[in-house]
Amino acid sequence: MTISIQNIIPVIHATIHGHTNEGVVNHVSIDSRSLLNAEGTLFFALKGSRNNGHHYIPQLLEQGVRFFVVSEMPQDTKNATFFVVSDTLEALQKLAAYYRTLFSFPVIGITGSNGKTIIKEWLNFLLSPDYNIVRSPKSYNSQVGVPLSILGMNEMHNFGIFEAGISTVNEMDKLEEIIRPSIGILSNIGSAHDEGFENTSQKALEKWKLFKHSEVVIFKKDKTFENLLALNTQEKFTWSFEKNDNASVWVTTHESSVGTELTFYHQNSNLSVIIPFTDKASIENTIHCVMVLLYFKYPVDTIQKRVAALYPVEMRLKVKNGVNNTSLIDDSYSSDYQSLKIALDFLEHQKLHTNKTIILSDIYQSGLPVTDLYHRVSQLIIANKINRVFTIGEVISGYKHLFPNAIGFSSTNDFLNQMEHLHFQNETILVKGARDFQFEKIVTALEEKTHETVLEINLNALSNNLNYFKSKLKPQTKMMVMVKAFGYGNGGFEIAKLLEHHKVDYLGVAFADEGIELKTLGIELPIIVMNPESTAFEAMIQNKLEPEIYSIRGLQSFIKILESKEIYHYPIHIKFDTGMHRLGFEQNNMLELLAILKNTSCVKIASILSHLACSDDRNETEFTLHQIQLFENLSTQLITTLQINPIRHILNSSGISNFPEAQYNMVRLGVGLYGISSNEEEQKYLENVGTLKSIISQIRTIEAGESVGYNRRFKASSKTKIATIPIGYADGISRHWGYERGYVTINGKKAPIVGSICMDMLMVNCTNIECKEGQEVVIFGENPSIKYMAKELQTISYEIMTSISKRVKRVFYRE
Structure with missing residues (x-):
């Protein structure tokens, strides 16, 4: 632009x-x-x-x-x-609405509760042989994302596909003015964002506002919905599974050996296509795409050929562990100019290593002349300080001289054949390629080999939760975030890196080795060690970690080391015990504490803190208020006597919500960052961060009376289908979660865990669930949630989260 x-x-x-x-x-x-x-x-x-x-x-x-x-x-x-x-x-x-008026080519606008991004990506695939398409990168469909998407248009584009998402009333008018679609698609009206609308009718009418200037709107025929829209004058190109529904197109479905056969009956003719999917969502998303091709009067053989090649869309940028101490950012199904900019930003935010490498295929649909395109791509890569570039494809490799330290390959197989000589180690690698290049083969080759159980960490959800708690703070209140215990089991460095970009003020760890690891990996934020051992003081000083000091012995020991090194004004954090009775100075230590601090210049008090014992329990409000008052008295005495002005902090996650008057200068966010709250009303505003997934290793059917697992603790009362999942108590799943007490989710349905959970496996009853070997299984996430598991196991969410073994691969992603 x-x-x-x-x-x-x-x-x-x-x-x-x-x-x-x-x-x-x-x-x-x-x-x-x-x-x-x-x-x-x-x-x-x-x-x-x-x-x-x-x-x-x-x-x-x-x-x-x-x-x-x-x-x-x-x-x-x-x-x-x-x-x-x-x-x-x-x-x-x-600005975006004005910029949109400079272009007159056809634009498809997509809205609905689900499927928007899939439909957009599939339409891009189906129409791209005939048009130079500009589209929303990833799922940029918000009040901010839509204008940024539109500003990606240029004079070489001749078709646009944009999605629009809303969460409440009076939002769609703004998006319509920006997108101005000539063709509309309404994917469906589901339960997403129900809380922002009075009822389904209001939500449907609000979404329909996107199409107020459209020539035609494509949607599934629904009598209730159509009655709401009877007064609208746009052409309605509708489809239905019901023959007598007066829809423009009637669709039938039949299972095939490779997926589903869809037959479209339209204008006294029919069209059959085979798609490699069987789930309802994919079928309906495909139908919407075929409806567009029918509206454009594409030849039957063209529709059949292109639709048969549809593929699962990966909507997330994923961070994975790679071979030889590398980290991988997997964006292996997308290669266009707009999404490249997003991926490079993500690389910078999540890089684990100083050295950055990109593996990049030919770039499609830029809307730019080829020479201009690759000069711009070169500028992006140079601006992002990429150390090495591997170009794959005949076109991009012709411009490899524009890139730093570039090596060109004509094909993906050519690259794979040479990969062992390219020496990938100690670097962050962005893998970004058009689908035709099958870059998933490169990801597989570079990915560290672990078993098929993964803990997926949603970085968007982490950012949302962080911002939710930030919104509760006074503008001047600082924030410290706890990343102890391997980021509550979610991964320490990656989360610390995200928090550093969000400019939190401090990170907190339990022990020195956790802080040393973060500092070694390049985290520059100040880190407080909450439970420092005196044997680690020297290493802490060497790595510029700041100790919490909670005893006279610890203070004297730390000062002695500083004196020996002639170090002065080293930051420490004084902890008072106000009722937790775990660690901290008490009132009877005050005189001795003051005497030591008055007589040394080796340390400076960066902050004073205490720990609330039950800020999540409204029945203990009186005790919490007593703790806060005692902290006020003790910290004020220290500040007044020493004439200092340190940070003060006592609130944890639940304290932020329940006792906002005690924010002082800083708060400490812990489990709330990871989407857990003791308050059910607050829980609605937090997003699930971690989803533990595995696969079905094997399915077998047993007869009545046959047993499953050790000690025959499950015996079938009738013919039963059993699936074995490769995750067990060595991965952190409590054995108490077995014996049909707990469950996993397969295809959105509950599958009870039967018998004893083994060290590396568990078995579930999937008799009434359509599933197959290799299929994904959710161990916890949205359903079952960590909170639900903790309640059933009579424990706390922290224990569930931190129990997940490090042998379970962590995959970080951004929507």
Whole structure:
């Protein structure tokens, strides 16, 4: 995109301040962390209840950004231009709506409760041989994502496909003005975001607003739904599984040896296609896509050939452990210019190693001349400081001279044949290729080999939960986040890296070795060691870790080491025991504590803290208030006597919600980050972070009277289908979860665990579930949830989370 400054001012109704009103913008950004932010960037300082883009303007000025859309002027303007508006999000949307008017090609707009991204990606695949398509990258369908998607258009595109998602009323009008679809698709109306609407009718009508200027709308015939829309004048191209439903197209389904056969009856003719799917969602998503091809009057043989090649869509960027101490970012099914920018940002945010490598295929559907495209790709890669580039494909390899340390290969097989000589080690590798190149083979070759049980960590959910608790804080309140115990079982470094990008103030670990590992891997945030052992003091000092000091003996020991090294003003954190009676100084230690601190310059008190024993229990409110008051008294005595001004903190996750008046200067977020709350109302706003998955190793049918597992603790009362899952108590699954007390989820249905859980396996009853060997199984996640498991096992969520063995592979992903 290229827009002159002069054109932007009237579009967003801005008052201009600063250095100049001349110049050209070629990149729009809302993310201060992106390495693409540079001189031609227009940065929108979005302000929400949980974050404020204005805070990042100083660092962006240092990066060379000179154009900003703001709702408040910063103190430092440093030769920059500021467009002052009342609402920066509204300004972003107005700019995108204006930019959309510069293009007149057909645009498909997709909305609905589910399936939007799948339909978009499949339509891109089906139509791309005939059009140069611009589409929403990933699932950019929000009030922010839609304008960013539209701003990806350029003069070489001749078709657009964009998705729109809403969560409440009065949102779709804004998205419609930005997308202006000529063709609409309504995927379905389900239960997602029900809380934002009074009823299903209101939600349906709100979603329909996307199509107010569309020529035609494609959707599944539904009498109730159609009655709501009877007054709308758009052409309605409908489909139905019911022959007598007066739909435009009637569809029948039949199982085939390779999937499902769909037959479409339309205008006195029929069309049959075979798809490699059997689930209801994939079938309906396919039908919507075929309806578009029918509307465009594609030849039958073309529809059949292209639809038969549809494939599962991976909508997530995944971080995996690779061979030779590498980490992999798997984006192996997508290669277009817009998604490349997103993937490079993700690489920078989640890199485990300093050295960064990209394996990249030919890039399709950029809407740019080939030479221009690869010059721009080169600029992206150089800006992101990529150390090595491997190009795969005849076209991109012809431009490998534009990339740093590039080696070109004509095909994926050519690359795989040479891979052992390419020396992948101690680096973060982004694997990004168009589907035709089958880069999944590269991921398989580079991925560390572990068993098929994985714990998937949703980084979007972590960010959401962090921002939820941030929204409860006063603007000046700092945040410390606990990443002890391997990030509560979810993975320490990857989560610490995310928190560093979110600019939390401190990280907390239990023991020194956890902090040393994070520092060794490059985490720069200050880290407090909450339970330091005196034997680790020297290593802590060497790695700049800050100890919590809770005893006279520990304080004297630490000071003695500092004196021997002639180190002064080393930050420490003084802990008071206010009723937990676990660790901490008490009132009777105060005189001796003050005497020691008065007579040393080796340490400085960075913070004073205590720990609440039962902030999650409303029945113990009086005790918690007593703890807070005692902390106030003890910390004030220390501050007054020593004439210091340290940070104070006492609140944990539940304390943040239940005792906001005690925020002091900082709070400590723990299990809340991972989506767990003791408050059921609050739980609705938190997202599940970890999903433990495995597969079905084998299915067998046993007869009545036959048994399963050790000691024959399960005996079938009738013919029973049993599935064996390769996960057991060595992976962290409690044996008490067996004996039909617990369950796993297969195809969305509960499969009770039968008999004893073994060391490496468990068995489930799947008699009434359609499933096959190799199929995915959810051990915990949304269903069953960790909270449910903890309740049934009479324990706490922490124990379930931290019990998952390190031999279970962690996969980090972003939607």
